[in-house]
Amino acid sequence: MTSSSVLGFPRIGPQREVKKALEAYWSDKINVDELLKVSKEQRLHTYEIIKSQGIDYIPTGTFTLYDHVLDFSNTFNIIPEAYAKSGLNPLDTFFAMARGHQKNGVDLPATEMKKWFDSNYHYLVPELHEAVDFKLNDTKPVDDFVEAKEAGYKGRPVLVGPITLLWLGKVAKEAKNPNLDPVSLVSKLAPVYVELLKKLHAAGAEWVQIDEPILCLDVAEKYASEFKSTYEQFAKEVPQIKTLLTTYFGRLDSNLNFVKDLPVSGLHVDLDRAPQQVDDVVAALKSSDKVISLGLVSGRNIWKTDLTARLEVAKKVAAAVGAERVQVATSSSLLHTPYTIKNENKLSPEVLDWFSFATEKCAEVATLANAVNSGSSPALEANAKSIKARRDYEKNSNPAVRNRVSGRKPEDSKRKSPFSVRKQAQEERLKLPLFPTTTIGSFPQTKEIRTQRARFNKKEISQEEYEKFIEKEIQHVVKLQEDLDLDVLVHGEPERNDMVQYFGEQLEGFAFTQNAWVQSFGSRYVRPPIIVGDVSRPHPMTIRWSKFAQAQTKRVMKGMLTGPCTIMAWSFPRADISREEQMYQLAFALRDEVVDLENAGIVAIQVDEPAIREGLPLRHADWDTYLTAAVESYRIATSGVTDACSIQSHYCYSDFNDIIEHVWACDSDVISVENSKSDAKLLKVFVGSKPSDAGCNFIGPGIFDIHSPRVPTAEEQYQKLSKIVEAIGKDKVWVNPDCGLKTRQESEVKSQLANLVNAAKRARKELA
Ligand code: MET
Numbered sequence: 181m182t183s184s185s186v187l188g189f190p191r192i193g194p195q196r197e198v199k200k201a202l203e204a205y206w207s208d209k210i211n212v213d214e215l216l217k218v219s220k221e222q223r224l225h226t227y228e229i230i231k232s233q234g235i236d237y238i239p240t241g242t243f244t245l246y247d248h249v250l251d252f253s254n255t256f257n258i259i260p261e262a263y264a265k266s267g268l269n270p271l272d273t274f275f276a277m278a279r280g281h282q283k284n285g286v287d288l289p290a291t292e293m294k295k296w297f298d299s300n301y302h303y304l305v306p307e308l309h310e311a312v313d314f315k316l317n318d319t320k321p322v323d324d325f326v327e328a329k330e331a332g333y334k335g336r337p338v339l340v341g342p343i344t345l346l347w348l349g350k351v352a353k354e355a356k357n358p359n360l361d362p363v364s365l366v367s368k369l370a371p372v373y374v375e376l377l378k379k380l381h382a383a384g385a386e387w388v389q390i391d392e393p394i395l396c397l398d399v400a401e402k403y404a405s406e407f408k409s410t411y412e413q414f415a416k417e418v419p420q421i422k423t424l425l426t427t428y429f430g431r432l433d434s435n436l437n438f439v440k441d442l443p444v445s446g447l448h449v450d451l452d453r454a455p456q457q458v459d460d461v462v463a464a465l466k467s468s469d470k471v472i473s474l475g476l477v478s479g480r481n482i483w484k485t486d487l488t489a490r491l492e493v494a495k496k497v498a499a500a501v502g503a504e505r506v507q508v509a510t511s512s513s514l515l516h517t518p519y520t521i522k523n524e525n526k527l528s529p530e531v532l533d534w535f536s537f538a539t540e541k542c543a544e545v546a547t548l549a550n551a552v553n554s555g556s557s558p559a560l561e562a563n564a565k566s567i568k569a570r571r572d573y574e575k576n577s578n579p580a581v582r583n584r585v586s587g588r589k590p591e592d593s594k595r596k597s598p599f600s601v602r603k604q605a606q607e608e609r610l611k612l613p614l615f616p617t618t619t620i621g622s623f624p625q626t627k628e629i630r631t632q633r634a635r636f637n638k639k640e641i642s643q644e645e646y647e648k649f650i651e652k653e654i655q656h657v658v659k660l661q662e663d664l665d666l667d668v669l670v671h672g673e674p675e676r677n678d679m680v681q682y683f684g685e686q687l688e689g690f691a692f693t694q695n696a697w698v699q700s701f702g703s704r705y706v707r708p709p710i711i712v713g714d715v716s717r718p719h720p721m722t723i724r725w726s727k728f729a730q731a732q733t734k735r736v737m738k739g740m741l742t743g744p745c746t747i748m749a750w751s752f753p754r755a756d757i758s759r760e761e762q763m764y765q766l767a768f769a770l771r772d773e774v775v776d777l778e779n780a781g782i783v784a785i786q787v788d789e790p791a792i793r794e795g796l797p798l799r800h801a802d803w804d805t806y807l808t809a810a811v812e813s814y815r816i817a818t819s820g821v822t823d824a825c826s827i828q829s830h831y832c833y834s835d836f837n838d839i840i841e842h843v844w845a846c847d848s849d850v851i852s853v854e855n856s857k858s859d860a861k862l863l864k865v866f867v868g869s870k871p872s873d874a875g876c877n878f879i880g881p882g883i884f885d886i887h888s889p890r891v892p893t894a895e896e897q898y899q900k901l902s903k904i905v906e907a908i909g910k911d912k913v914w915v916n917p918d919c920g921l922k923t924r925q926e927s928e929v930k931s932q933l934a935n936l937v938n939a940a941k942r943a944r945k946e947l948a
């Protein structure tokens with residue numbers, strides 16, 4: 181009998197219950213018992229959903245109050261000393277690592293966040309050094325399993341695997357050897373995993389799912405011997421428990437050569453992202469007795485699965501190795517998909533029928549597994565009908581859009597003059613001091629803003645009233661920035677629910693959901709729009725608000741757009757045409773907006789591309805196609821303006837090593853980058869890497885962390901700034917925070933920015 185499983189499920193609650201509880205707890209509105217009660221309800225609710233859709237193996241331990249990687253750092257006692265010794269209770273220590281803590285004399289910044297592989301989910305980076313005292317600091321994986329068991333669910337605990345966990349980490353300041361490879365610590369960490377596996381077995385777990393997604397990366401090859409010794413140790417010391425080695429987001433390729441011999445009980449492979457690997461995997465495992473878990477239902481998109489096609493794959497594998505050795509599963513955790521289509525009431529039935537969210541994907545997995553066992557079913561037939569309807573729809577293309585993309589010419593992606601010429605024109609037009617200060621775009625999205633938007637959406641207030649309200653917000657933010665004496669202002673983005681959704685809603689070719697929230701980090705969830713057809717811009721999108729904002733001030737007001745790659749990456753893209761084609765379509769739509777902004781009197785336009793890096797394919801061999809399209813589409817979007825218009829880009833990560841040449845190739849005039857927590861590693865990349873006449877002469881490495889409510893002093897920000905100036909040269913530096921301020925409170929932002937402006941003013945005196 182072929183069985184079914186899912187690898188993980190959204191942990192935010194169908195109505196964002198967990199977000200609400202967390203934020204209430206952080207602002208002292210509910211106590212810890214209430215927070216834990218909501219968490220437990222949500223865990224049990226999730227198990228019930230998965231079970232009721234007919235799934236055999238239910239993942240436990242994937243629920244988290246912030247981030248699952250941080251959960252494991254915490255469980256294995258990977259806690260930097262400052263946090264461990266803070267005197268906070270364990271839960272608040274956990275939250276301090278996640279989001280910083282500044283209360284009652286304790287002042288701790290948040291630890292670093294990074295993107296989880298090629299997704300828009302952020303994890304907290306474990307900090308590792310030779311003396312980390314790995315031990316079981318808590319038993320969360322066991323507790324979660326027991327809780328599920330007591331409630332009547334057959335759980336399969338999920339662990340982030342030891343090699344992946346270490347590889348995701350960074351070398352802590354305390355390390356003796358700054359070039360330490362965190363993975364080299366695995367021999368110390370593995371015994372703690374063994375202890376945990378024993379406890380899980382004692383608690384009644386039959387299987388554990390051990391996630392090692394780095395097996396889909398080129399780098400894994402280097403760790404073949406660590407994989408071997410670690411998994412041999414598990415097999416030797418805890419032979420009673422069955423381990424499902426779980427890979428996802430890509431293909432194993434040559435890593436299969438060593439993976440096939442690891443002494444695990446089963447191997448999960450992603451056949452959604454990498455269907456081509458199935459034959460190799462079967463051939464490699466055929467003569468073993470390992471279970472093969474087939475990731476046939478995507479954990480990364482929202483499209484209904486073509487079950488007929490995927491069933492063929494499952495049947496083929498079952499015929500080769502025997503049905504009892506086959507599990508049908510989601511390709512990865514469903515964490516990246518929304519809860520259920522049942523929460524959607526505004527999409528037409530035709531459109532809604534194209535989609536499948538986490539709950540429905542569970543049902544798809546079950547349908548597939550059943551079909552392997554007992555042939556066709558009404559569910560399978562209904563699915564075939566839906567898939568056909570979608571395929572028919574996909575045939576409707578927009579010829580104007582397609583022609584613009586296929587007929588693109590070299591001059592479509594070239595600024596009129598090189599940077600050296602543009603620089604002068606911009607100096608004359610913008611007239612900025614040394615070390616110009618600015619912010620990245622958004623100001624706090626206050627409760628009031630959200631309430632008014634909700635009222636407008638429910639038609640409780642008229643368009644006119646809503647727009648008056650937005651105008652008032654913009655005036656308020658402009659005044660605030662003038663009072664703070666910032667040089668380049670922003671309108672604050674109060675009219676935007678989200679930097680991608682806002683554009684999607686105004687472009688042709690997108691569909692929107694009411695409740696399809698997906699976790700981005702911690703209590704921050706996004707509701708990605710869905711690209712369903714060819715993309716075009718039926719009308720200007722931001723001109724009205726940028727013009728209004730510029731009219732409120734004599735200072736430079738930046739126009740603010742989201743770039744083509746990011747709109748694509750933070751939407752659910754279509755699966756029937758390439759990502760590259762979708763970026764180009766977006767690029768031309770944005771190009772028209774950029775030109776309109778300049779014509780409306782805007783002299784600086786920021787086009788945010790925070791997603792370029794996370795979208796990088798996991799395998800180097802695939803980078804070129806992607807990066808070429810990402811850079812070209814950025815250039816198409818931004819090159820329609822005159823030399824005097826300052827094109828700015830923004831990236832919120834500091835990992836530039838791999839893509840720096842492509843950042844220069846985007847040919848923007850100023851870039852701002854997240855930096856405040858990168859310990860100067862970013863600056864090293866900038867020093868000396870720039871080809872002589874490329875763009876980006878100005879760089880604004882962020883000097884404070886916007887994810888944290890903590891207020892760094894002017895002194896602290898000045899110290900950051902002077903290091904930056906020293907590294908990249910005084911004529912090149914802009915001064916800004918890491919990213920937009922939308923998740924902060926206004927009171928925090930005021931102090932953070934006042935200190936930033938102070939730091940810049942001091943630098944003008946002392947570093948000029
Ligand atoms: C994730 S990048 C965010 C950039 C956007 N302009 C903002 O300030 O919110």
Ligand SMILES: [Zn+2]
Pocket residue numbers: 620790830831832918919920
């Ligand atoms: Zn950002």
